[in-house]
Amino acid sequence: MYVAVKGGERAIDNAHAWLAEERRGDAAVPELAVAQIREQMTLAVNRVMAEGSLYDPDLAALAIKQARGDLIEAIFLIRAYRTTLPRLGASEPVETGAMRCDRRISATFKDVPGGQVLGPTFDYTHRLLDFALAAEGEVPEAATAAPDPAPKPRITGLLDRDGLIETEPASDETPPDLTREPLGFPAGRALRLQALTRSDEGFALGMAYSTQRGYGRNHPFVGELRLGRVGVEVEIPELGFAVEIAEIELTECETVNQFAGSKTEPPQFTRGYGLVFGQSERKAISMALVDRALRWEDLGEDFTGAPAQDAEFVISHGDNIQASGFLEHIKLPHYVDFQSELELVRRIRAEAAASAAEREAAE
Amino acid sequence: MTQAEIRGEAPGADYTFAYLDEQTKRMIRRALLKALAVPGYQVPFASREMPMPYGWGTGGVQVSAAVLTPEDTLKVIDQGADDTTNAVSIRKFFQKTAGIAVTEHTGEATVIQTRHRIPEAPLTEGQILVYQVPIPEPLRFLEPRETETRRMHALEEYGLMHVKLYEDIARHGEIATAYAYPVKIEGRYVMDPSPIPKFDNPKLRMAAIQLFGAGREQRIYALPPYTEVVSLDFEDHPFVPGKAEGACALCGSETSYLDEVIVDDRGGRMFVCSDTDYCAGRRAAGYRGEMAAEEGGA
Numbered sequence: 001m002y003v004a005v006k007g008g009e010r011a012i013d014n015a016h017a018w019l020a021e022e023r024r025g026d027a028a029v030p031e032l033a034v035a036q037i038r039e040q041m042t043l044a045v046n047r048v049m050a051e052g053s054l055y056d057p058d059l060a061a062l063a064i065k066q067a068r069g070d071l072i073e074a075i076f077l078i079r080a081y082r083t084t085l086p087r088l089g090a091s092e093p094v095e096t097g098a099m100r101c102d103r104r105i106s107a108t109f110k111d112v113p114g115g116q117v118l119g120p121t122f123d124y125t126h127r128l129l130d131f132a133l134a135a136e137g138e139v140p141e142a143a144t145a146a147p148d149p150a151p152k153p154r155i156t157g158l159l160d161r162d163g164l165i166e167t168e169p170a171s172d173e174t175p176p177d178l179t180r181e182p183l184g185f186p187a188g189r190a191l192r193l194q195a196l197t198r199s200d201e202g203f204a205l206g207m208a209y210s211t212q213r214g215y216g217r218n219h220p221f222v223g224e225l226r227l228g229r230v231g232v233e234v235e236i237p238e239l240g241f242a243v244e245i246a247e248i249e250l251t252e253c254e255t256v257n258q259f260a261g262s263k264t265e266p267p268q269f270t271r272g273y274g275l276v277f278g279q280s281e282r283k284a285i286s287m288a289l290v291d292r293a294l295r296w297e298d299l300g301e302d303f304t305g306a307p308a309q310d311a312e313f314v315i316s317h318g319d320n321i322q323a324s325g326f327l328e329h330i331k332l333p334h335y336v337d338f339q340s341e342l343e344l345v346r347r348i349r350a351e352a353a354a355s356a357a358e359r360e361a362a363e
Numbered sequence: 364m365t366q367a368e369i370r371g372e373a374p375g376a377d378y379t380f381a382y383l384d385e386q387t388k389r390m391i392r393r394a395l396l397k398a399l400a401v402p403g404y405q406v407p408f409a410s411r412e413m414p415m416p417y418g419w420g421t422g423g424v425q426v427s428a429a430v431l432t433p434e435d436t437l438k439v440i441d442q443g444a445d446d447t448t449n450a451v452s453i454r455k456f457f458q459k460t461a462g463i464a465v466t467e468h469t470g471e472a473t474v475i476q477t478r479h480r481i482p483e484a485p486l487t488e489g490q491i492l493v494y495q496v497p498i499p500e501p502l503r504f505l506e507p508r509e510t511e512t513r514r515m516h517a518l519e520e521y522g523l524m525h526v527k528l529y530e531d532i533a534r535h536g537e538i539a540t541a542y543a544y545p546v547k548i549e550g551r552y553v554m555d556p557s558p559i560p561k562f563d564n565p566k567l568r569m570a571a572i573q574l575f576g577a578g579r580e581q582r583i584y585a586l587p588p589y590t591e592v593v594s595l596d597f598e599d600h601p602f603v604p605g606k607a608e609g610a611c612a613l614c615g616s617e618t619s620y621l622d623e624v625i626v627d628d629r630g631g632r633m634f635v636c637s638d639t640d641y642c643a644g645r646r647a648a649g650y651r652g653e654m655a656a657e658e659g660g661a
Contacts, residue, residue, distance in 0.1 A: 008451040079412040084378060182407035182581040185510045312508055322417050322579045326497070329418025332449055335622055336442045336479045336637050340541035340560035342623065343607055348535050 023068045037061035046249075046278025047071055051320065052078030053179065053198045054085075055248050055277055072200075072320050079321055082179075090174075092233040092242050096252045096275070097154050100147070101228035106155050108221045108256055114152030119227060120279075155224040156254045156271060165256060165269040166299075185312050192294055192311060196287045197276055199318030205282060207308045207318075208289035216293040216306030219258035220272060227251045227279050251276050253284035257292050260299050270299055290314060381428035381461040387411055391429035391583070395574060398585035403548030404516070405499050410581040420453060420478055421578030423495035427457065427476045430491055430574070436464040438472035443480035443620065443637035450478070467640050479542075481563040483619045483641040486571035488588060494557040496577035499584060501545045501555040521553050524595065532600055541605070547593045554584060556592075562604045562620050567592040611636045612654040614645035 024031065038045055038061035048060040052075045060078060067073035103119025106112050159165040175190040187195070196204060211217055229249050233242040253274040259267035272292030274284035293308040307313055317323060379385060387409075394408035413421040431437065437457055441450040445467040453476060454465050466472050469482040478495040486492060498504075502512045505523045515521070524545060531539040538544075544561035548554050556567055557575060567573070573586040586592065596602035607621040612633040619641055621634035633654060636642035646655065 008446045008448040009455075012448055012451060012455075076412075076416065080414040083411045083413065084382075084384070086384065179412075180409050182409050184407065312510060316509075321412065325417025325419065325421075326579055327418075328416065329497070332419065333442045333447055334479070334558075336560055336620070337542040337558050339607065339621070339623055339637075340562065340605070343605060344537075344539060344541040347605075348537065348539070351536055 023066070032065055034058065034061045034065055037064050043279060044069075044071060044074075046280050047201060047283075048074045048078055050277040050280050050283060051075045051198055051200065052082065054078050054082045055246075072324055076321050076324075087180075089234055091245075092235060094230045094232060094248075094250070096226070096230055096250065097152075097157070099152070099226055099228040099230050099250070099252070101152055101226050103227040104152055104224070105226075106222070106224045108223050109155065112155055112224075113158070114150050115148065117148070121281075152226070154254065156256065159223070159256065159269060163268070166260075166271060168271065183315065185315075187311055187315055189291070189295065189298070192315060193273065193275070193287075193291060195315040195318060196274070196290055197283075199287075200320035200323070201280070201283045201286070203318045203320065203323075204286040204290055207293075207314060208286035210306065211289050211293045211308045216296070216304060216309040218270075218272070218289070218292045220255040220289050220292060221257070222285065223254045223256035225251070225253045225281060225284065227281070249278050251278065251280050251284040253281070253288045255285075255288040255292060260301070270295070378460050380433065381431050381457065382414075383411065383425065383428045387425075388429045391425055394583045395426065395429065395585060398574070398583050399572070399587050401552075402586050402590050403552030403554040403584060405582040405584045407581055408583050410578045413578065415452070415456070417579035418497065419449060420476070420495035422576030422580075422583070423476050423478070423493050423578075424453060424456070424576075425578060426493045426574050426576035426583065427474060428461075430493070431457065431461055431463060431474060433461070433463060435473045436466050436471055438466050438469065438475045438640075439477075440475065440480060440482070440638075440640075441478040442622070443482070444639040446639065468644075469638075469640050479558050479560075480620070480637060481559055481566045481569075483636070483638040484644075485566075486569050488570045490571040492569075492571050492573045494559075494573065494575045496555070496557045496575045496580075496582070498543075499555055499575065499577040499580050499582040501543075501553050516552060519551070521547075524553060528595060528597070532597070538596070538600065538602075544602075545595050547595060548586065549591050550593075553595070554592075560606070560620060561594065561602075562606045564592070564594045564602070565604055607634055609634045610652060611642060611645075612652040614642045614650045614655070615652040616642070616645055616650070 038057050041061070041064060044064055045057050045060045048063055048071055049055050049057065052060065052063070059081065060074065063074035063077040064071065066077060101117055101119070103121060104114070104117045106116065156165055160167060175194070176188070178191060178194055183191070227249070229247050231244040232246040232248055234245050235242040255272035257270045257272055259269050270292065272288035274287030274291065276284045276287065290308055293306065294311050294314065296303055296309050303309055381388070383391070390409060394406045398404065398406045410422065410425060413424055415421060415424065427437070437454065438445065439450045439454040441447040444450065457463055458465055469475065469484045469486070472490065474491045474493060475482065476493040476495070481492070500509070500512050502515055502524060505527055506512050506515065515523070528538050531537065540561065542560045543555055543558040544564055546554050546556050546564060546567060556564060567586065568589060568591060570588050572588060575584045577583070594602040607623060609621060610617045611619060611621060613635050616636055619636045619638060622637045624633050624635060625631070626633055
């Protein structure tokens with residue numbers, strides 16, 4: 001009658017084989033190439049790179065393919081791979097002011113030095129399903145123009161010149177790295193920003209949205225949102241100077257938020273900052289809003305009890321690999337624990353029934 | 364192209380021994396030494412992202428990876444059993460990445476990684492028991508903030524825990540914690556023994572080294588051999604280990620921790636040892652439970 005729960009090993013092997021078959025889907029339909037995912041699912045690739053904390057579009061595309069399109073699973077694959085990579089050095093800070101922008105908009109000024117560049121955005125598309133895409137037709141070539149050589153200085157820099165926005169003190173201090181050091185609290189801004197940039201997009205979005213609805217409101221304007229490519233430079237000790245080793249795509253968002261001020265300090269606008277791998281605007285803006293909300297202490301504001309103001313809450317719960325792992329682990333066997341609870345509940349119930357019977361007899 | 368090929372090494376050398384690179388293992392060993400020096404204290408460590416999910420034992424796996432040597436023999440159990448899927452998966456992981464010998468016999472293992480149980484057979488000096496820990500902080504469900512709980516440990520401020528245990532008694536007539544039952548180490552730190560049933564708590568004072576790894580929470584703690592471990596209780600409500608009444612249906616043991624198995628839809632149930640190696644050993648020695656014959660015929 002009773003057969004011990006044996007055969008875990010065979011079950012696992014069979015499950016993996018079945019999974020591989022499900023991933024492939026109908027064999028009559030051509031298989032997706034990694035390059036197709038990289039080129040045509042770019043925003044998924046970007047998200048996997050951003051939250052996987054590894055800038056490699058080919059590996060991200062491979063991870064998406066292997067994960068059957070489950071982006072959190074793909075991010076997990078990238079994170080696990082990243083663990084095994086040796087750390088050869090750290091780059092110089094990237095200069096986003098010198099970004100070769102594909103897109104650069106400001107919501108605070110109608111025109112700005114360097115101009116507004118709309119770029120490749122869904123913003124003004126009408127969300128109508130394009131059935132022509134189902135027919136797999138080629139799109140007509142977009143109009144081209146020569147690259148605009150005009151420098152595109154950061155807009156908050158322009159406000160900074162007039163003293164209208166808080167100055168961000170420059171520092172050459174090596175920023176902490178939560179992938180190498182255990183996370184501790186209180187967490188400084190650099191650490192918070194690192195946690196936010198690799199946090200789950202949905203979590204960051206929800207947190208940012210909650211500030212807009214009054215849970216730690218901070219009145220943000222998008223001072224500037226820019227998307228483009230920057231060079232990554234590494235100083236080579238043998239050479240004694242920095243050389244460019246790569247070019248990466250980044251989305252940067254700087255918000256201009258409501259001012260602080262007092263009788264002695266004239267009011268100034270304050271900042272929120274978001275920087276994310278690839279084209280990830282929703283994430284960059286979310287990050288900037290949450291960053292600003294977390295700065296309440298530095299800016300002498302009140303803690304109103306809003307979740308987005310609570311650094312320990314935000315940072316401890318924003319990582320989707322930690323969260324999904326711990327959430328889903330409850331499907332692993334817990335029968336030993338459950339058994340002990342079962343015994344306990346039975347005993348307490350039996351005791352309660354016995355004392356109820358005693359009371360009845362006494363009445 | 365694999366990493367090994369890029370480095371010009373033989374295929375299969377993709378990862379260092381036991382997966383983690385040597386620097387990471389060194390970092391973990393430092394945390395382990397500190398943990399052993401301050402028993403019951405939770406040492407923060409820079410937990411790495413492992414190729415299995417958080418919650419599947421990443422802390423235990425990292426600790427095992429840091430202590431394993433090529434000469435070791437590894438046993439992995441989950442819920443006391445060697446053949447549960449996750450135990451199989453972790454054992455395979457170390458076979459693949461470390462090429463070490465594995466065993467299901469408690470006595471033969473030099474390192475045992477466990478989830479939710481302490482083996483029934485007493486461990487001996489020289490063995491290492493590695494626990495997978497989900498929430499290392501015994502005060503977490505009383506106080507969610509890490510900044511607060513660290514302060515409470517530093518000040519030895521454990522009143523809140525006693526209040527919780529007292530409230531249990533007031534409400535239920537007894538302490539309503541059946542697993543992950545809090546213990547005090549050498550009269551100093553209150554520690555979570557991981558979600559083992561409280562039946563296992565008395566075994567925590569043992570000859571082997573016990574190492575606890577919590578990957579997601581980035582904490583390591585430890586108990587050196589023969590460390591004093593006291594399960595929290597009150598004089599008038601002493602700690603009771605507790606287990607299911609009855610005997611194992613396969614080996615007849617009346618002293619081992621039993622799992623309950625529902626055998627039909629009419630309330631029928633049977634009990635079997637959760638420790639599969641212990642149960643198999645007793646059966647090999649000729650002990651028989653009331654349903655052992657049926658199992659042989661199945």
